[in-house]
Every structure is written in C-alpha cells, then in structure tokens.
Amino acid sequence: MKVPPSQQSKPANQQQLLQRLQLYQTIAAIPHGKVASYGQLATLAGQTGAARWVGWCLRHLPKDSCLPWHRVITASGRLAFPVATAGYVRQREKLEQEGVQLQNHKVAMKVYQWQP
DNA sequence: CTGTTGACTTAGG
C-alpha cells in the first residue's frame, strides 16, 4: 500500500532530535563536582546501550554550548580523550576546577560518580 | 542499502 509523501512525512527526524535534547538535558542535570559515564547517560536519556552515540553527540556539540560536557567520562573513570591531547587537558582542568581530582589519569568513580 | 566510524562498554584471559 502506497502512502503519499505528504502523509508519511516523518517525525522520525524530530524524534531523534528529541532524543538528543533529552540527552543534553540529562547532562545538564549532572551536579557541580560530580561526573557520569557515557553508558549511564545513555540509559538515563532512554537510549540504553548507546554509549557511543552519546560520544557522537558530544563530539558534534555546538561550540557555544554551555553543557557541562567535561563531567562526562568513561565507565572506568578515565577521560575519553587520549592523555596529553588538548581535549584531555581542557577536560581535566575543568574537572579539577570543580574539585574533581585525578590520580594516574583516572577519577575515583566510587567517590565522584553522579547518583540520581 | 551496505559498510565504516567513533569523546563507549563489558566479559575473558
């Protein structure tokens, strides 16, 4: 059965946009001085198992975004950026600025991980 | 439409 393009115009695109917005909202909810993992955020945003998608969204974040992207780290407590890269340094500075200390390039998740 | 890619995760060795 054929459907005119006018009627099958998809909110699918809009739905995906809403998913991203919900992700942004979730990230914005991370308290000052706390951190969350990619997988954790994916789950909270309703996209369980989409940790890599979260990474994609952050990479494509608008430059003027005010999201606390620096509070997002890997599940093992490491920063997603390779050590000694510009991104790593920026994120680490912002975290330490909030009182989140790193030891051996790792964050103590037991202490700093956000628990909603 | 199929194949790659990546700011990831988890289970095994």
Place this chain on the structure above:
DNA sequence: ACCTAAGCCAACA
C-alpha cells in the same frame, strides 16, 4: 591492572 574481542547505536560515505 592491562590488553583483546565482541557488542552496541546513530550518523555518514
């Protein structure tokens, strides 16, 4: 604790 392999999802060529 570190390395590898496989799984995961959306975006992109």
